Amino acid sequence: MDATKGAALIAAAEIGSFTAAARQLGYTQSGITRMVASLESELGFALCIHTKQGVALTENDRRMLPHLREIVRAERVIEESGAEIRGVVSGTLTVGSYYNISAIWIPEVLSTSEKSYPGIDVALKEGGNQEMGQWLNSRAVDLCFCAKPSQGTYCDWKALYEDEIVMWLPEGHPYADAPSYPIRELEHEAFIHTLADHDMDQDRLIREEKLHIEDHYETSNGFTTYNMVEAGLGVSFNQRLINRKWQGRVKEVPFEEPRHISLGIAVPSLAEVSPAAKRFIACIERTSCRALRHWPRAAPDLPACRGHSARSRSLTESCT
Structure with missing residues (x-):
């Protein structure tokens, strides 16, 4: 065929x-x-x-479709492997990117990749945790730059960064200047929910803590949520990373018991990853090290940050 x-x-x-x-x-x-x-x-x-x-x-x-994707992927791997033998780095990648990562992390990764490997073309697909899991299972992507996929997602996983989840509170809120926020207080707040029922970080934490929260507003993106909190329309929570470049009168308060989310790289199968994808993964790890100088919680085993070759390490954890 x-x-x-x-x-x-x-x-x-x-x-x-x-x-x-x-x-x-x-x-x-x-x-x-x-x-x-x-x-x-x-x-x-x-x-x-x-x-x-x-x-x-x-x-x-x-x-x-899944079988056709396998045929297309196999042909691409053959072409890329042949090019690699000839000393040419080329290929085409479809990369899934988690919404919260896209604006902060992906631009530098793509910029570095274009300079290092101009022969690799990257098509970007943005989505939430739910979409990432679907794309990985159907092999619609070569890799995802995302939060750790949920159970039932068949992939290999490499953690790069542990980001803290914090409350977003408007100025004047009783806990705005407090050292921490009791998570159960959320059940008594006007909550602003970002992308409800999409297996986003908020959905996961609410589910894990068995919180009974009534949504006051729902939004489709974190930036809208952030500005609504600033306007005093309610409270929310999210990763610290997402708003590191935003300027607003929103107080970030950690939970009494700190909560974190693991961000990293997921691939459908490490054993079948293409040469171009291997190069791109190495590029992500190198770029992450530069960015991590400004971020406080790097995954301790990030190889390139310790002076080792990023390509010499494998993704060692299964998503399932």
Whole structure:
């Protein structure tokens, strides 16, 4: 089976449009349509349904997508390995990035990667914990730069940074100048919830602590939440890292019993990681070391920070 046809179908399925898929892959729309039709002919059943809204997937397509991704991935690994043998570093990566990391960490990582490995093209997909788990399980990404995935996510994991979760309180709040905040007080607050029910850090902590919280407001991003707290509309909590470049009259107060979240790299399978992905992971670790000079809680075993080669270490922990 031609992996190019599989890539055409995957792009159309993910974007929901043959026209947009053609633009992304550098083909004409008719070219994409012919490739998908040829693939359907080879398999003996329909994969896509044309609608007014674009392309809808059949159940057959949903079942085939993980296998097609494997074929496309395998061809890419062969091409990258051959290029590496010839002394050329090249490849294409799809990288999932956790919302809270994207604005702070990813720009420097991508900048360093472009300078070090100009032959590696990176496509970025942003999402929350829920999306990261889905992308890893379906192998829609080569790696994720994220919080540690939940149980049931099949991947290998490398911790890079332990970030503290702190309360966001408006000025004048009874605990605004306190040394710590009792977590049970959240049950009596006007809580501002960011991306509720998306397995975000807030959802996880609320679930772990069995807190009974009534959401006063819900937002789709941390920056909106931060500004609503500043306006005195309620309280919230999040990682320290997320607002390190924001300026506002919001008090950060740690919990009485400190809570932390592990941030790092997740890959579907370390044993099958491509040469380009190995280079990019090493780039993430090197870049993290520079950034960690300003951040207080680095994972103690980050290899490049101890003067060792980042590429000589493996991701040693399973997500499951």
